[in-house]
Amino acid sequence: QVQLVESGGGLVQPGGSLRLSCAASGVGYDYYSIGWFRQVPGKSSEGVSCINLKNGRAHYADSVKGRFTISLDNGLNTMWLQMNDLKPEDTANYICAAIVLSEHDSCLLNFEYEHDYEGPGTQVTVSS
Numbered sequence: 463q464v465q466l467v468e469s470g471g472g473l474v475q476p477g478g479s480l481r482l483s484c485a486a487s488g489v490g491y492d493y494y495s496i497g498w499f500r501q502v503p504g505k506s507s508e509g510v511s512c513i514n515l516k517n518g519r520a521h522y523a524d525s526v527k528g529r530f531t532i533s534l535d536n537g538l539n540t541m542w543l544q545m546n547d548l549k550p551e552d553t554a555n556y557i558c559a560a561i562v563l564s565e566h567d568s569c570l571l572n573f574e575y576e577h578d579y580e581g582p583g584t585q586v587t588v589s590s
Contacts, residue, residue, distance in 0.1 A: 463487075463488050464486075464487065464488035464489055464560060464578075464579040465485075465486070465487045465488060465581075466484055466485070466486050466489075466558045466559065466560065466579055466580060466581035467484070467485045467558075467581050467582070468482060468483065468484050468485075468556060468557065468558050468581045468582065468583055468584040469482070469483050469484075469485070469584055470482040470483050470584060471555075471556060471584030471585045471586045471587075472585075472586070472587070473587045473589065474548055474586070474587070474588055475588070475589070475590050476548060476549060476550060476588055476589075476590055477547055477548065478548050478588070479544070479545060479546045479547075479548065480545045480548065480586060481542055481543070481544050481545070482498070482542065482543040482545065482556055482584060482586070483540060483541070483542055484496075484498075484540065484541040484542070484543075484558030484581060485539070485540055486538060486539060486540065486541060486558070486560070487539070489538050489560050489579075490538065491515050491538065493515050493560055493561065493562050494514070494515060494516065494561045494562060494563055494564040494569065495512045495513060495514050495515055495560065495561045495564065495569035495573070496512065496513055496515065496534065496538070496541055496558070496559070496560045496561075497509070497510070497511050497512025497513060497521075497532065497541075497558075497559060497560075497569060497570070497573055498510040498511050498512070498532065498541075498543050498556055498557065498558055498559070499556075499557055499559060499573055499574035499577075500552075500554035500555060500556050500557065500574075500586075501554055501555045501557060501574075501583070502553070502554045502555070506574075507574035507575070508523060508525070508554075508574060509523055509570045509571075509572070509573035509574045510522070510523055510526055510530065510543070510556070511523065511526065511530055511532040511543060511570070512532070512569040512570050512573050513532055513534055513541075513569065514569040515538075519569075520532050521568050521569055521570040522570070523570065525551075526545075526552070529545065529546050529547045529548075530543060530544065530545050530546070531543070531544040531546075532544075541558060543556065545586070548586075548588045549588060550588050550589060551588075552586060552588050553586060553587050553588050553589070554585075554586060555583040555584070555585050555586075556583060556584055556585075556586055557580050557581055557582075557583040558580065558581045558583075559573065559574075559577035559578075559579060559580040559581070560577060560578060560579045560580075561573070561576065561577050561578055562578045564576070
């Protein structure tokens with residue numbers, strides 16, 4: 463049984479940093495990917511970053527490239543999202559998710575909609 467639980471969200475000023483964690487159980491290297499997407503009420507969800515578990519390659523949305531870094535421990539127990547130089551437009555509920563099978567070349571393609579498992583999320587608010 464897969465369980466994903468996020469933590470680390472909070473209120474931060476523009477330009478600040480946060481490190482999100484996702485405690486994962488039941489996810490194995492036979493899965494396709496694990497990663498993060500974000501939701502804002504009234505707006506479309508956005509895939510933020512993911513790791514292809516087949517080749518170890520990380521993918522990032524253009525909106526966060528160069529500012530966010532995704533990482534994963536070897537045991538697939540914990541995934542992190544280091545977020546630097548945060549902007550007000552990064553304000554969202556950040557959700558950890560996993561995909562079992564996919565044919566996509568990029569694990570980020572439709573990640574926010576095609577995942578098989580997701581956690582409840584952790585809220586990030588960027589405001590002065």
